[in-house]
Amino acid sequence: xxxxxxxxxxxxxxxxxxxxxxxxxxxxxxxxxxxxxxxxxxxxxxxxxxxxxxxxxxxxxxxxxxxxxxxxxxxxxxxxxxxxxxxxxxxxxxxxxxxxxxxxxxxxxxxxxxxxxxxxxxxxxxxxxxxxxxxxxxxxxxxxxxxxxxxxxxxxxxxxxxxxxxxxxxxxxxxxxxxxxxxxxxxxxxxxxxxxxxxxxxxxxxxxxxxxxxxxxxxxxxxxxxxxxxxxxxxxxxxxxxxxxx
Numbered sequence: 673x674x675x676x677x678x679x680x681x682x683x684x685x686x687x688x689x690x691x692x693x694x695x696x697x698x699x700x701x702x703x704x705x706x707x708x709x710x711x712x713x714x715x716x717x718x719x720x721x722x723x724x725x726x727x728x729x730x731x732x733x734x735x736x737x738x739x740x741x742x743x744x745x746x747x748x749x750x751x752x753x754x755x756x757x758x759x760x761x762x763x764x765x766x767x768x769x770x771x772x773x774x775x776x777x778x779x780x781x782x783x784x785x786x787x788x789x790x791x792x793x794x795x796x797x798x799x800x801x802x803x804x805x806x807x808x809x810x811x812x813x814x815x816x817x818x819x820x821x822x823x824x825x826x827x828x829x830x831x832x833x834x835x836x837x838x839x840x841x842x843x844x845x846x847x848x849x850x851x852x853x854x855x856x857x858x859x860x861x862x863x864x865x866x867x868x869x870x871x872x873x874x875x876x877x878x879x880x881x882x883x884x885x886x887x888x889x890x891x892x893x894x895x896x897x898x899x900x901x902x903x904x905x906x907x908x909x910x911x912x913x914x915x916x917x918x
């Protein structure tokens with residue numbers, strides 16, 4: 673009996689590794705690669721993501737703000753929010769195929785949770801996370817070589833923002849990104865297959881408003897207006913994370 677159960681466990685483990693999709697995202701600095709973010713998709717269309725550098729983070733802050741597409745909202749996590757616990761800094765964001773989202777933060781000992789439209793029922797496009805990186809040379813180097821399923825961001829000569837999102841395989845870019853292109857000087861979109869989806873990163877710069885590299889990496893996730901609804905799209909209005917555009 674013990675041998676039988678061990679065989680089943682090994683098979684389940686083997687099946688899990690065969691069916692999941694993993695994407696690592698790297699920054700480029702000179703001729704070196706710097707780990708930035710990772711994404712994982714399971715066969716039930718659950719999505720997991722997190723920073724590749726969580727183990728190096730010493731401090732962080734979390735705060736919330738409400739904004740709209742017609743206004744930019746100042747937000748300063750240090751002044752307006754609370755300091756994150758060490759385990760929260762290393763936490764991943766989980767989006768279950770059923771639509772239940774486990775945030776990286778914890779309130780009163782309970783993982784913050786909300787619901788969105790279930791990814792397993794299909795989607796047109798789903799914003800995952802917006803990240804405003806520090807200057808790439810501040811991230812640790814790696815000797816790992818990227819795989820065809822990984823994303824390598826091109827060398828950056830100026831501060832930039834990133835927006836990671838999913839779309840149905842082969843579908844066109846969401847209209848919200850097409851219209852957002854008018855806001856920025858330069859932009860590019862990188863796409864890799866990711867389970868039954870495409871994982872995309874929209875990378876953008878603004879020479880007037882994004883003039884300085886931020887002191888700290890800043891990430892942004894949105895919440896649905898009502899439980900079970902789709903997520904909103906948000907972009908950084910400037911290199912200073914106190915500026916946020918809906």
